[in-house]
Amino acid sequence: MAYSDKVLDHYNNPRNVGSMDKSDSTVGTGIVGAPECGDVMKLQIKVNGATGIIDEAKFKTFGCGSAIASSSLATEWLKGKTIDEALSIKNTDIVNELALPPVKIHCSVLAEDAIKAAIHDYQAKHGAGAAKAEAVEA
């Protein structure tokens, strides 16, 4: 199984690796996956309260090359998007961009889960969270 060039690129030059202050009110943190599954992604977003735009995104991932690439790509895509635009990112977009083989599709699903988890965390901090989260999950 050879890796696609894009996956290798993200692995060798991961974008936006790092951490933001979880307790900061402008930061939303999503942690998805489990160590026993071999996949854990932590995705964080920093939202500009005035514009509603995601100014900054950071990630850390325990997982295979495809999982690292999926979460690295996610942070790239999140920057500059509004929350609603971010919520519309689908795992299939990630699969296509990275040319993930069928056996690695679940890595992209986890990345999409991580994005949503980070957004919901941010929204929960701002009260609008509860109602909006339900609407989105429906």
Next chain:
Amino acid sequence: MKFPIYLDNHATTPVDPRVLEAMLPYFKEDFGNAASRNHAFGWAAEEAVEKSRKQIASLIGANSKEIIFTSGATESINLAIKGVAEMYAERGNHIITAATEHKATLDTCKRLEKSGYRVTFLPVMADGLIDLGMLRESITDKTILVSIMYANNEIGVLQPVAEIGKICKEKGILFHSDGVQAAGKVPVDVIKDNIDLLSISGHKLYGPKGVGALYVRRRNPRVQLTAQVDGGGHERGMRSGTLNVPGIVGLGKACDLCQQEMGEEARRLGYLRDKLRDKLMAALDETYINGSQEHRLPNNLNISFAYVEGESLLMGINDVAVSSGSACTSATLEPSYVLKALGAGDDLAHSSIRFGLGRFNTEEEVDYTAEKVIKVVKKLRELSPLYEMVKEGIDLSKVQWTAH
């Protein structure tokens, strides 16, 4: 140094050039069928095959009449287990094996279970060894076979084969051992260890793929097998089919070389393996060896780097060929069942790397590998949310994960 560096010698080994040289005539002028009894082509082939039988027997302390040839150890294991089960069905229907055996053993036993045999899969202790007391206790008056591997292919752990053999002899039960990873690497003696059947693989000891052998004891007791492949009655009726003469010649030569070089090779590889291990453990924290260090093949290192996933590590050391117990590296997305049996937890299985050193590895390659692995583990720990959490003092076992 030639790249990529090959450190996956438990998966397969390169054919020793001397082995290849011994094989070539049997692809060329000496192409006869060893069963052609009436002309020189057949006689030459038969002679080569008999020589090989002697070489293999010599490596394991057996008599050449006790060696039969197969297409590989998987077939040898199938023949040993199914052959005994069927032949001795009237004596009993219970087989004992271990949870850490190779799939060739486990899947064969599972198939027999479907036909009405009972199988006990003994658990192993945290160091990978079976508990001899538990083995004794699981023996019944219906037990006809115990099958325990000499050395494990993933963690290199050596089972107490001599003691197992003694128990089996005492109870009058046949003892088969999967000797694939042990033969040619550590001294195997089927008489001393009371082994009745032993499976050997060509491509694990610098011989060719597609050939293996099964040692079948002829004295004290005389073991009989129901053939699994019919048609012509070759190999004393135990395994029909024209012999793979070039392959067999290669297997024989490979065994002969191992017998001559095993002592020195084990010393050299043990030194290199220990050097690799010590370098890694000195430079990296939260690093664990999987399986007993004392009862282990000299060339095996199976090590987990906590909080770093195996496949991502393999990707980072892309000029070194090794393997991992991580689910992501398996075709079935299941983590290593051997590591699971040690009780270490799936997360350590996902973080494991197996190094298998071999005859053609150099100290330079080992030094390069150590440095590369250290560098990549450090980089991946920077990327790891788990490592970060642990450094912050969080107890990962208390975290509520959102696994999907």
